Amino acid sequence: MTVATKSLLSNCADCPIRHRAVCARCEADELAQLEEIKYYRSFEAGQTIVWSNDRMDFVASVVSGVATLTQTMEDGRTQMVGLLLPSDFVGRPGRKGAAYDIVATTDLIMCCFRKKPFEKMMIDTPHISHRLLEMTLDELDAAREWMLVLGRKTAREKIASLLNIVARRQPTFSPHGAVVFDLPLTREAMADYLGLTLETVSRQMSALRKAGVISLQGNRHVTVPDMARLMEAAGDDSDGGHLI
Amino acid sequence: MTVATKSLLSNCADCPIRHRAVCARCEADELAQLEEIKYYRSFEAGQTIVWSNDRMDFVASVVSGVATLTQTMEDGRTQMVGLLLPSDFVGRPGRKGAAYDIVATTDLIMCCFRKKPFEKMMIDTPHISHRLLEMTLDELDAAREWMLVLGRKTAREKIASLLNIVARRQPTFSPHGAVVFDLPLTREAMADYLGLTLETVSRQMSALRKAGVISLQGNRHVTVPDMARLMEAAGDDSDGGHLI
DNA sequence: TCGTCTCATTGATCCAGATCAATCGGCTCG
DNA sequence: CGAGCCGATTGATCTGGATCAATGAGACGA
Numbered sequence: 001m002t003v004a005t006k007s008l009l010s011n012c013a014d015c016p017i018r019h020r021a022v023c024a025r026c027e028a029d030e031l032a033q034l035e036e037i038k039y040y041r042s043f044e045a046g047q048t049i050v051w052s053n054d055r056m057d058f059v060a061s062v063v064s065g066v067a068t069l070t071q072t073m074e075d076g077r078t079q080m081v082g083l084l085l086p087s088d089f090v091g092r093p094g095r096k097g098a099a100y101d102i103v104a105t106t107d108l109i110m111c112c113f114r115k116k117p118f119e120k121m122m123i124d125t126p127h128i129s130h131r132l133l134e135m136t137l138d139e140l141d142a143a144r145e146w147m148l149v150l151g152r153k154t155a156r157e158k159i160a161s162l163l164n165i166v167a168r169r170q171p172t173f174s175p176h177g178a179v180v181f182d183l184p185l186t187r188e189a190m191a192d193y194l195g196l197t198l199e200t201v202s203r204q205m206s207a208l209r210k211a212g213v214i215s216l217q218g219n220r221h222v223t224v225p226d227m228a229r230l231m232e233a234a235g236d237d238s239d240g241g242h243l244i
Numbered sequence: 245m246t247v248a249t250k251s252l253l254s255n256c257a258d259c260p261i262r263h264r265a266v267c268a269r270c271e272a273d274e275l276a277q278l279e280e281i282k283y284y285r286s287f288e289a290g291q292t293i294v295w296s297n298d299r300m301d302f303v304a305s306v307v308s309g310v311a312t313l314t315q316t317m318e319d320g321r322t323q324m325v326g327l328l329l330p331s332d333f334v335g336r337p338g339r340k341g342a343a344y345d346i347v348a349t350t351d352l353i354m355c356c357f358r359k360k361p362f363e364k365m366m367i368d369t370p371h372i373s374h375r376l377l378e379m380t381l382d383e384l385d386a387a388r389e390w391m392l393v394l395g396r397k398t399a400r401e402k403i404a405s406l407l408n409i410v411a412r413r414q415p416t417f418s419p420h421g422a423v424v425f426d427l428p429l430t431r432e433a434m435a436d437y438l439g440l441t442l443e444t445v446s447r448q449m450s451a452l453r454k455a456g457v458i459s460l461q462g463n464r465h466v467t468v469p470d471m472a473r474l475m476e477a478a479g480d481d482s483d484g485g486h487l488i
Numbered sequence: 489t490c491g492t493c494t495c496a497t498t499g500a501t502c503c504a505g506a507t508c509a510a511t512c513g514g515c516t517c518g
Numbered sequence: 519c520g521a522g523c524c525g526a527t528t529g530a531t532c533t534g535g536a537t538c539a540a541t542g543a544g545a546c547g548a
Contacts, residue, residue, distance in 0.1 A: 071388070073479055077396040081388040094378060099385060126370050133373065134338060136380045141343060143387035144325040148315045150394035151323040151439025155505065187526060195395025200505055202527055218514095219526065235317055399535065431496060444535055446497055462544090463496065 037117040043067075043104040056098040058112040059091025065108030066184040069100040070192060080193040081143070085169050085184075089135060093119055106184050150195045153235060158194040159204045160234035163214065167224060179224045187219075208233065281361040287311075287348040300342040302356040303335025309352030310428040313344040314436060324437040325387070329413050329428075333379060337363055350428050394439045397479060402438040403448045404478035407458065411468060423468045431463075452477065 040063070043049055049067065050056050062084050069082035069090075081100060084090055090102065093115070122129045149161050167181050174180045183190075187198040187205075194201065208214045213230055215223045224230050284307070287293055293311065294300050306328050313326035313334075325344060328334055334346065337359070366373045393405050411425050418424045427434075431442040431449075438445065452458045457474055459467045468474050 069388075071392045073392070073396065075479070079392040079395040081391045092381065094381070100388070123370070123374075126367070126373070129370070129373060129377065130367075133377045133380060136377060136384060137336060137338070140380060140384050140387060143384060143391065144313075144315070144344070147325045147387065147390060147394055148317070148323040150391055152317065152321040186524095197506060198526085199507080199528085202525095203505090206527070235319070430494095441536060442496085443498085443537080447535090450497070 037114045037121075039112055039114075041110050041112055043108040043110070045104060045106050045108075047104045047108075049102040049104060049108075049110075050098045052098055052101050054098050055096060056091070057115050059089070059093060059115055059118055060110040060112040062086050062088045062090070063109040063111050065104060065106040067102055067104050067108055067110075068185075068189065068193075069102055071100055078192050079195065080189065082139075083165075083185075083193065091115070093122060093132060105186070105189055155194075155196055155200050155204050156207065156233060157235040158196060159190075159201065159208065160213075160230050161236065162190060162194060163222065163224070163230060164227075164234050164236065167222075167227070167230075174223065177226075179227055181222055181224075183220050183222050281358045281365075283356050283358075285354050285356055287352045287354070289348060289350050289352075291348045291352075293346040293348060293352075293354075294342045296342055296345050298342050299340060300335070301359050303333070303337060303359055303362055304354040304356040306330050306332045306334065307353040307355050309348060309350040311346055311348050311352055311354075312429075312433065312437075313346055315344055322436050323439065324433065326383075327409075327429075327437065335359070337366060337376060349430070349433055399438075399440055399444050399448050400451065400477060401479045402440060403434070403445065403452065404457075404474050405480065406434060406438060407466065407468070408471075408475060408478050408480065411466075411471070411474075418467065421470075423471055425466055425468075427464050427466050 041060075043065075045065075052071070064086055067084040067090070068080050069084070070078050070080045072078040084102075090110075092099070122132065149158055153161065163183075166183060166185075167179050170181050172180050185193070187201045190196075191198040191201045205214075205216070209216055213224070213226075213233055215225070217223065285304075287309075289309075296315070308330055311328040311334070312324050313328070314322050314324045316322045328346075334354075336343070366376065393402055397405065407427075410427060410429075411423050414425050416424050429437070431445045434440075435442040435445045449458075449460070453460055457468070457470075457477055459469070461467065
């Protein structure tokens with residue numbers, strides 16, 4: 001399995017992405033260590049980065065683009081179990097292999113760290129390891145919230161829940177309080193995340209559009225005039241706040 | 245959210261349960277620390293131990309009995325997101341509140357540790373914190389595996405998957421290679437775990453019985469004459485092995 | 489011994505979403 | 519410009535599981 005969550009690493013000037021800070025105490029020498037073991041990789045849309053059960057000798061942070069974690073049964077049924085957006089972390093410190101397929105759904109740049117030295121650094125600097133626990137707990141929260149979506153929500157609610165999550169991760173507010181964002185997934189990928197068929201996803205998107213809850217510019221750009229209505233459609237009882 | 249996974253703590257002689265060892269290096273003084281902050285609590289079947297969003301000032305290990313973690317929507321739809329069997333750990337170090345309802349489904353004894361001192365100990369003894377990360381990663385694996393079950397498996401496969409999991413946790417082999425075990429859940433609780441209704445659970449259990457895949461003694465005792473057939477019914481492609 | 493309570497089973501019917509199938513629209517490439 | 523392709527939409531039909539409803543089977547206390 002792969003941890004994928006809010007950023008792990010400190011801001012580093014030459015890194016094209018703003019890694020959120022590990023914690024206030026981050027020291028220069030830690031960063032220096034990180035610099036030494038760091039490298040970048042880029043992938044094309046559709047490319048599989050790691051196959052399930054393959055050896056995986058790095059951990060990484062998404063710089064730009066979108067990747068997914070998916071599980072596939074022998075008969076081809078697939079379920080997406082994680083969505084990796086910029087600043088998300090991916091990797092299983094302490095594990096040799098990947099538990100899921102990792103696939104780039106758009107062109108993708110990742111900032112990778114060789115696993116062995118990264119693990120060594122974890123041991124040397126406890127608060128990185130502590131931060132990693134925090135992140136993994138967040139991931140577990142997200143996975144369990146998704147279990148409710150998969151197990152108990154209707155198709156309409158599932159779609160709305162997904163739009164909510166994506167919107168919250170890349171908010172671009174248009175003039176009048178509407179929310180505009182990119183939907184970086186095909187209908188099929190959405191279906192795989194939601195445990196639906198792509199036809200049902202398409203129908204429900206159309207239904208939300210006809211109901212005026214969302215409007216679409218092309219297939220990938222979404223405008224939500226009133227977030228509250230979308231969250232209502234999602235059956236969402238979360239206040240958006242976080243228990244800490 | 246609550247971490248719930250394979251045991252955290254070392255074997256301690258006066259503890260009725262064999263906590264699996266944190267690691268070989270466990271020291272006497274750590275155990276002494278643990279002893280100081282440890283206490284037991286017992287609950288009756290049906291009792292709610294913690295309500296979602298409540299303050300939760302302890303972490304704990306299940307000694308005997310079964311508890312569940314569940315999420316509930318305003319309209320009453322509920323989804324179980326975790327099943328706590330003996331030796332499982334529950335609690336969110338570093339978080340103030342509980343993210344889910346924790347309910348005892350049988351009479352239950354838990355071995356609790358006050359959270360503040362436990363967290364302090366985590367900081368002082370890095371390998372406990374390390375072990376906790378391991379456990380959380382296991383939980384995340386389990387949650388994601390369950391996402392596949394919820395999103396893509398049929399009712400029949402869901403039932404078989406659940407029986408598989410429960411059977412693996414408390415294996416009692418009867419004379420001829422059959423597996424006999426206790427099913428510590430009502431049909432309703434099974435339904436909540438599987439994203440089904442209790443009627444569907446009951447029908448599928450009957451179907452598996454009529455197909456000879458399982459046999460039932462009373463409502464709670466299950467015999468599986470041939471595990472391979474059950475795993476086939478579960479659509480399970482796992483080899484039972486663990487990537488480490 | 490008999491109510492009663494809880495949990496489980498079984499039947500009849502319904503419907504949300506799957507499946508099968510046709511069409512559309514934008515894009516790239518010759 | 520047209521052919522081919524890929525993803526999205528929309529329609530028609532089917533079906534697995536939900537829903538509504540009745541019955542059964544232990545367990546327990548009066």
